[in-house]
Amino acid sequence: MILEFLGSAMLGLALAWVALRSLPQRLPSRRAVFATGALGALFGAFLMHSVLSPGHVVATLIGAVLIGAVTLSLLIRPRDHRLSRSAAA
Numbered sequence: 775m776i777l778e779f780l781g782s783a784m785l786g787l788a789l790a791w792v793a794l795r796s797l798p799q800r801l802p803s804r805r806a807v808f809a810t811g812a813l814g815a816l817f818g819a820f821l822m823h824s825v826l827s828p829g830h831v832v833a834t835l836i837g838a839v840l841i842g843a844v845t846l847s848l849l850i851r852p853r854d855h856r857l858s859r860s861a862a863a
Contacts, residue, residue, distance in 0.1 A: 778831055779819050782838035786815025789842050800851050807849060814845030 790811025794804060801807050818841025822834040 775823065775828060778823065778834050778838075779816060781835055782815040782819035782842075783812050785835060785839050786811040786813070786842040789815065789839060790846060793846050797850060800853070801849055802851075807846065810849055811842055811846050815839065815842035817845075818842055 787808060790808045793811070794801060794807055815838040818838035819834050821841065822830075822837030826833055
């Protein structure tokens with residue numbers, strides 16, 4: 775159980791790193807993104823571990839990654855269309 779939670783926290787941090795590499799201008803500070811990724815994945819692992827029973831390690835980690843991705847997607851800011859219009863003019 776402890777390894778599931780450690781693994782999910784590592785996967786959440788990796789997911790946050792990928793998000794920061796692909797969308798740096800649309801996300802808040804690095805600290806907030808890494809904290810949200812890790813905590814979202816930990817919550818996902820806890821939720822999946824509670825819904826399923828112990829012994830479903832792969833399903834728990836998949837659920838942790840999915841819920842971590844959803845929580846990270848809540849941090850994404852919309853594009854600023856004013857900047858793209860002024861640059862095109």
